[in-house]
Amino acid sequence: MTFLGYEPDVESRTAAMLREEYGIFIDGRFVSGSQDRSVTVLEPSTSDPLARVSVASAEDVERAISSADQARRTSWGRLAGKERTKYLLRLSDLLQNRSRELSALQAMESGRPIKMSRGTDLPLAVASLFHHAGWADKLEWAGAGTDPRPVGVVAQFPSHEHPVPSLVRAVAPALAAGNSVVLFPGETVPLSALVFAEICHESGLPPGTVNVLPAPPELATEVAQHPGVDKITFTGDLRRCRMMAESVAGRRAVLDLEVTGGGTAVLFDDAPVDQAIEGIVRGVFLDRGPTTCPLSRLLVQETASRETIERLRERIGRLRIDDPLDMNTDVGPLRTRSLLDKYTELVRSGEAEGAVRWTASGALPGRGYWYSPTLFTEVAPVHRIARQAGSLPILSISTFRTPQEAVDEVNRSSHRGTAVIWTSKGSKALWMSNRIQADTIWVNSTNIIDPAMCPGTSVSTDLDVPASLRSILDYLRETGR
Amino acid sequence: MTEKVNSTGAVSQSVSGFRERYQLYIGGSFRDGAADRTFPAVGTSNETMPQIPSATEKDANDAVTAARTAYVAWSQCSGHERGRALYRVAEALHGHRARLADAISRYEDQDYGTVMDDIEDSIDLWIWWTGWADKNMNTTGSCTSLSSSYLNFTTRNPLGVIAVLAPQESSSSCLINTLLPAVLPGNTVILIPPERHPIFSLLLAEALMVSDFPAGAINILTGDPTELDLWLAAHEEVDGIDLTGATQTVNGSPLWHSLERAASSNLGRIMRPELVDDGSERGPSSAEPNQSRSHDKDPRRIAVFTKQKSIRSSCGR
Numbered sequence: 075m076t077f078l079g080y081e082p083d084v085e086s087r088t089a090a091m092l093r094e095e096y097g098i099f100i101d102g103r104f105v106s107g108s109q110d111r112s113v114t115v116l117e118p119s120t121s122d123p124l125a126r127v128s129v130a131s132a133e134d135v136e137r138a139i140s141s142a143d144q145a146r147r148t149s150w151g152r153l154a155g156k157e158r159t160k161y162l163l164r165l166s167d168l169l170q171n172r173s174r175e176l177s178a179l180q181a182m183e184s185g186r187p188i189k190m191s192r193g194t195d196l197p198l199a200v201a202s203l204f205h206h207a208g209w210a211d212k213l214e215w216a217g218a219g220t221d222p223r224p225v226g227v228v229a230q231f232p233s234h235e236h237p238v239p240s241l242v243r244a245v246a247p248a249l250a251a252g253n254s255v256v257l258f259p260g261e262t263v264p265l266s267a268l269v270f271a272e273i274c275h276e277s278g279l280p281p282g283t284v285n286v287l288p289a290p291p292e293l294a295t296e297v298a299q300h301p302g303v304d305k306i307t308f309t310g311d312l313r314r315c316r317m318m319a320e321s322v323a324g325r326r327a328v329l330d331l332e333v334t335g336g337g338t339a340v341l342f343d344d345a346p347v348d349q350a351i352e353g354i355v356r357g358v359f360l361d362r363g364p365t366t367c368p369l370s371r372l373l374v375q376e377t378a379s380r381e382t383i384e385r386l387r388e389r390i391g392r393l394r395i396d397d398p399l400d401m402n403t404d405v406g407p408l409r410t411r412s413l414l415d416k417y418t419e420l421v422r423s424g425e426a427e428g429a430v431r432w433t434a435s436g437a438l439p440g441r442g443y444w445y446s447p448t449l450f451t452e453v454a455p456v457h458r459i460a461r462q463a464g465s466l467p468i469l470s471i472s473t474f475r476t477p478q479e480a481v482d483e484v485n486r487s488s489h490r491g492t493a494v495i496w497t498s499k500g501s502k503a504l505w506m507s508n509r510i511q512a513d514t515i516w517v518n519s520t521n522i523i524d525p526a527m528c529p530g531t532s533v534s535t536d537l538d539v540p541a542s543l544r545s546i547l548d549y550l551r552e553t554g555r
Numbered sequence: 556m557t558e559k560v561n562s563t564g565a566v567s568q569s570v571s572g573f574r575e576r577y578q579l580y581i582g583g584s585f586r587d588g589a590a591d592r593t594f595p596a597v598g599t600s601n602e603t604m605p606q607i608p609s610a611t612e613k614d615a616n617d618a619v620t621a622a623r624t625a626y627v628a629w630s631q632c633s634g635h636e637r638g639r640a641l642y643r644v645a646e647a648l649h650g651h652r653a654r655l656a657d658a659i660s661r662y663e664d665q666d667y668g669t670v671m672d673d674i675e676d677s678i679d680l681w682i683w684w685t686g687w688a689d690k691n692m693n694t695t696g697s698c699t700s701l702s703s704s705y706l707n708f709t710t711r712n713p714l715g716v717i718a719v720l721a722p723q724e725s726s727s728s729c730l731i732n733t734l735l736p737a738v739l740p741g742n743t744v745i746l747i748p749p750e751r752h753p754i755f756s757l758l759l760a761e762a763l764m765v766s767d768f769p770a771g772a773i774n775i776l777t778g779d780p781t782e783l784d785l786w787l788a789a790h791e792e793v794d795g796i797d798l799t800g801a802t803q804t805v806n807g808s809p810l811w812h813s814l815e816r817a818a819s820s821n822l823g824r825i826m827r828p829e830l831v832d833d834g835s836e837r838g839p840s841s842a843e844p845n846q847s848r849s850h851d852k853d854p855r856r857i858a859v860f861t862k863q864k865s866i867r868s869s870c871g872r
Contacts, residue, residue: 312822319819324812331822349869507866511712517868522705 080394083401085188090178096127096264098288099271100134101141102281108133113288115265118185118407119398119442127264130287132296135256138285139302142227142254145282151224151252153280155211162207162250164277169242170200172273176266180238181398183265185406185443188399190236190361198523199242206246209546213251218550224252225328225551226304229297233309233334233366234260234409235465239523241267243545244307245284251549253305256285258297262410264288295321303327305549309366310334311464330548336370336463337492339520340480340506343378345496349518351385357494357520358469359393359405359447365514365521367491370463371453373480376473383451383471390447391434407442408466414443417466424450424459429470455486477502481509494520576606577753579614579777580760582621583770588778589613596662597751604662607753610778615745615786618774622716622743623792625771630713630741634689637739640768641685647762648678655758662754663725677727677755683852684735691740691857704870711861713741714824715794718787720780720814722800722849725752729849733799734773736856742795743772745787749800753777781805788817795824795860799849802828826859 095112097104106112107128117124130138145151150158169176177191186195213222228248232240241257248255259267264286271286291314298306298321308318309332322329339354357369374382398406408414425431429450438444445467453460453470460470474480484493493512495503503517516522576593578585587593590613593606610618629637648655656671663670691711698708717737722729730749738744748756760775776783780803788796796818801811811828818825829849 315822316819319822320816323815323819324809333822503868507864513862513864515864515866517866519705519867519869522867522869524705524707 080402082396084397085178085181085192085399085401087178087182087399089174090182091175092125092179092182092265094125096125096268096288098128098130098134099268099275099284099286100138101144101285102275102279104271104275105134107131108137113261115183115262116410117182117442118409119182119444120440121411121442124183125265127268127288130289130293132293134287135289135293135297135300138256138282138287139227139229139297139300141282142256142285143282143302145254145280146224146226149280150249150254150283151226153252155213155252158210158250158252159207161277161279162203162210162246165273165279166200166203166207168273168277169196169203169270172269173197173200176238176269178399179269180236180263180266181406184234184237184263185398185409186236187360187403187406189401189403191238191398192401194361194523195236195239199239202239202243203246206250206546209247210250210252213546213550216546216550218547219552222251222550222552225549226253227256227302228253228305228307228549229256229258229300229303229327231258231294231306231308231310232260233332234263235362235366235368237263237266238270240309241270245270247545248549249283251546253549254283256287256297256303258287258289258294261288261290294318298322298327298329299325301326306330307548308332332366333491334366334465335491336465336487337365337367337494337512338371338373338484338487339369339494339496340474340484341372341374341378341382342477342495342497342499342502343375344498344502345378346498346518347378347381347385350496351382351389353494353496353518353520354386354469355389355393359390359467361521362465362467365492365523367514368465368467369492369494369520370466370468370470371460371487372469372471373474373483374471375480376475379471379473383449386449386469386471387432390449391436393434393447395434395436395444395446396439405447405467407444409443411443413466414445417445417468420459420462420466420468421448424453424457424468424470427454427457427459429453429457429459455483461487477506481506485509485511492516575603577608577757577777579608579610579618580757580763580773580775581614581618581771582624582774583764583768585760585764589617594779596753605754607757607777610776610783612782612786614776614778615783615790618745618776619716619787619790619792621771621774622745625769626713626715626741626743629743629769629772630715632741634692637741638685638688640766640772641688641735641739642682643766644759644762644768645678645681645685647766648674648681648759650765651758651762652678655755658754658758659727663752673727677731680728680731680852681735684731684739687736687854687857688739691854691861694854695858695861705867706870707865707867709863709865711740711858712864714860714862715742716745716792717742717795717797717860718745718747718784718790718793719797720747720784720800721749721756723749723751723802724849725749726850727755730755732849732852732856733797736854737795737797737860738773740857740861742860743774745774745776745793747776747780747784747787747800750780750803780810784810784814785817788814788823789820791821793818793821793823795826797826797860799826799828824860824862826856 173196181188362368449469588608592609660670798811
């Protein structure tokens, strides 16, 4: 413990109620999968095995889709809206009851510090179910005509970054609209999804309404081409999104894509410095979950760059890198070995290409996929760290002189998911917001998420819908026009 | 019939609207296809059919560049300004209506009076869409307060360059119902006219030109759809494609299937052709597209080629 440091405050590992083996959830039952194949889920903070999980085969996918179809035709899809509302409220309550367990489990399997898991992720997931419960009995007012119908069977591939809120924010609107769901959790983070399956089971949802299938990534394209699937939601990097788009082309299914990538922050010399430093550090290192495009670049106005960089280094140096189960931990490990390899390689390329590296000092705990928070200065737009950091926590800093220069730089980046503007001048913030091409722009804040807010980045193969209603309308089909 | 090429490259003609040869409309001016190939139009009348230019990859590329260049100014225009510009086109169409009716009636072998009625309806329809240019934001934007002291407001913004494959119907209303909702929110467009009924689009180009519609905001290309459309669908600078008109069958499968596959490389927004509702409770199957969507004026189409931008601001002091 350092001077004025904190004692560790570690959540008990038993809180996660970890089991040795997990089955897959099809047709309301846990089964071991037709081919009896399983994978070992590793704990990112130690790289030790956490649990064995059955892996779905194509045959299991077939069964899950037909079970979901059955639920659509005979049970869930036929329920009155107010009954669906009750189920969703019950799901919300059950999730609340098990949130201690799930936040510990999510921290263990994803490496996301429990401060975030418990403090923001679980409350958001619970709130999201509550929010959509309120939609289920008033769909005729959502704006899809007077007699809106569910789309049908929805296959969902949520983000792996913070598994619980991601999957709930995918499943909740789909269920509220009366769809049945085949959920494919990330292959490295299936445990919390399977506990969510238990919650669905416990709530008495009709069998087949929600199916949860840990599956190898190759299976995604097969799912896309399955004639029984009416809609697919998919979150992934550009390459995988393109693959999905190609597999769905000409099929019946409608595809909604969320492309993951890196976001950019723009900091003006009149910005509220304390909040800006906190916000940027939070966006890059502390809380990468809530958006599919977490921050990885900072454009700072030249006149403010020296002070900003100094303060960023000072703040990043104080980040506590430790066991994700410790309430005082700021930064956990990366999720997988391959992410760590990519990270290491990218940091090397940053140095090789001539950017100036600064890395927080201090020992890293254990044998897991740990990294030391790193920032690069004097980054040129062509450097790979500026273009490819994407979902990796690397901060690359460049400078600009005029607002127009900053706008051009943000718009030049190939990925236009999120941007953050720091300035205390309102008109400048709006001027920037008007010109920056991004799906979500935060002004003097980062990662503010609310259940009533629609998700950002999306590429769809169907009619797009008004923003405020996005998530629910995405799962409704208008009839009678 | 006499023809002469004027200084801007537009072919002008005397008396009737019917011509022997048409040109591509790219970046606000008329020109022959880069390969200088033409093909005889397929029409329903017995009259000698005019020559239609066959656009090549080079022309498609030039059209995308022109649209990209025009996008900067067109998307920055206020809705009111875009509405004004589109209204001037309607005026020009009105001025040309006799020539339009003459050309179309001879080409489609239809009664002049019926065609004239259609054209007048089309002009009304054009004006109806024009009015949406400054109202789109009012009906689709939103403002929500969020937990704690944050404010979220969401606006809808144009996507960029859109390829519009107009419906294969003869009706100019169907074409207007796909073209206008793409262009009025601030996108710039490459329009592919219906294969068998290109005359309205080719004459529309003249109305665009004489009404001083921003050069490059609407470009019009004719040619072999199996080549032209594929180039456009896969083009890195194309941000969206309206496949409403891609209903032809090519090598045994609908054209839009291969176009959607091509578009997966740029991940642009896709609007599929509307599919026949076969009455099953699951909604339409992907097998047989029809065109019914484009017969109705449906302002929800405007949303297809716009995307939302959410601005989330802290409300501190």
